[in-house]
Amino acid sequence: MYFSVADVTVSPVLLILWSIVTGYVFSSVGAAGGILGGIGHISIFGIKNANIVKPMNQILTTVSPVISSPMYIREKRLVIQVSIALAVGGIVGALLGSWLSHSFLSDMGSYKPFFGLVTYIVAARLWYELTPGFRNGQAKVKEATKTFEAKVKELKASGRMSEIKNIGVNFIESGLGNNKFTFAGQTFEYKTVVPFLAGFVVAIISSSMGVGGGFLLVPFISSFMGFPMYIVAGTVALSILITSLASIANYMQLGSTVDYNMLAFELVGIVIGSYLGPKLSKHVKAIYLKGLLAVILTYSGTQYVFGKLIFQLTGFKM
Template identity: 65%
Template sequence: MEFHVAGVTVSPIIIILWMLFVGFVFSTIGAAGGILAGVGHITVFGMKKANIIKPMNQILTLVSPIISTPLYLREKRLVVPAAVALGLGGIVGALIGSWLSHTYLPDMKSYKPLFGLITFVIAGRLWYELTPGFRERQQAIKKATKAFENRVKELKAAGKLNELKEIGVKFTEMGINNTFTFAGETFRYNALSPFIVGALVAIISAALGVGGGFLLVPYLSSMLGFPMFIVAGTSTLSILVSSATSIGNYLRMGSNLDFAMIGFELVGILIGSYLGPTLSKYIKGVYLKGFLAVVLTYIGIGYVFGPMIKAAIGISII
């Protein structure tokens, strides 16, 4: 099938299958959604128009935030002022990043190596997550999360709504300096920090056409010290704001979206996102992360060093 805006001829079945894989991976390990979408557009589908690839990547990264943000809000697992600060910074950063990219990375020759570099960053993060120390910390987080979920279920079953409200995020101070409690613990942060980080992350993600969660999650958990149980919702809302801003600015500057292709892509993403939680029970996460780390490392090498390798030995690796 010919997709005129994207400038490629590709089978809709290939599009759906690749995006099914993207949705499965993202819903299972929570990373690399935008990167894998970009790999699909660049290598699998063969798109050559960089300024169309970037907003189309980000369209697909919006699927999860649109669905999950209301759920996180309802469950009081979202630090709204922090997400707002990240989002406001994200608006500024997305406008800057998309303008810089549209102006200075207009073709695949300039865009592809930088996309390869960010692919390396994601691969490095995945390799780090395979280390024993990180896996031990994740097990502890999972136990704490499970205990929290069980406590919430107990309070709901007992009809103790007042106690249930005390468990969720509750602010006691709001402004430049913010203080909130969650599950009996007190957390403090300065709003300028997430604003600045949100802007910097959005510059990178908008310029390369990715979501940015791979940078926001470590920031919220490691630098601000937020519990992982509220990190996902907080980062998701800010990604929704910055990605939407970036897409809008690309369109304002003349980029187009291939809505026919996006339609098939969304079918694959939704199927994969549904299958992920179901099939992940039968696939160890460490194996999937290992496989993905190898794939992204190979892709990063191909995108960054491919031309040099081809010039040196006459073989194209990707």
């Protein structure tokens, strides 16, 4: 099927299938949804205009949280206060980042290597998180994860999955300064200014690429702030919904366009994948999904950064 705005011919089935994968990964891990969307738009579907790719990527990352966030909220697997702090800082960063990108990364020749470099960074981070040293170094997170997984197994066996919220996020202290909450029997603390500043900085980078920013926020919240992955995905996704809307609006105001006919098929897949993510992520270990995602991103990053050089040296086209 030919899509005139994007100027590409793509099977609607392929659009839906890749979007299911994108929605599932983003709603499960809280990261790489925009990057996977970008890989699809650039490499699989063949869009050549960078300022079409960027807002279309971000539209996909806004739909997934709309589907997944209510499910995470019901199960109390989302730290709403952190999402709000990230989003407030992110709105300012998103406006700045989208303006910089529209002005200085408007052609695919300059955008693609930059996109590939960041994809490499995300892949490197995922590989690091798969190492025993990283996983063994987070005792509190490991204990909370172990408790949560055991409880899910127990509730599933007894048909009482609706009770999962009983071990979810419960705040002890909340405000503009110090915050404290419990999850799966463990207590976690943070200062509001930390996610606020992270949201601002990450939004500049992510909006300039036309992605959500979960690739930076997820490792920041899981590693630096020390939150378990079972509450990171929902927390990040909700904040990305808000910052992505700000970025998309600015891209459109600056003159970017999107192919709504193509998006219609992609959104079907995103909705399906985003619904499956929270449902299945309770039963699928995050390490397996991270491993597969690391492989995909490593290959894609190599293609965007070194693909032309590899072809010149070997004749092999990635």
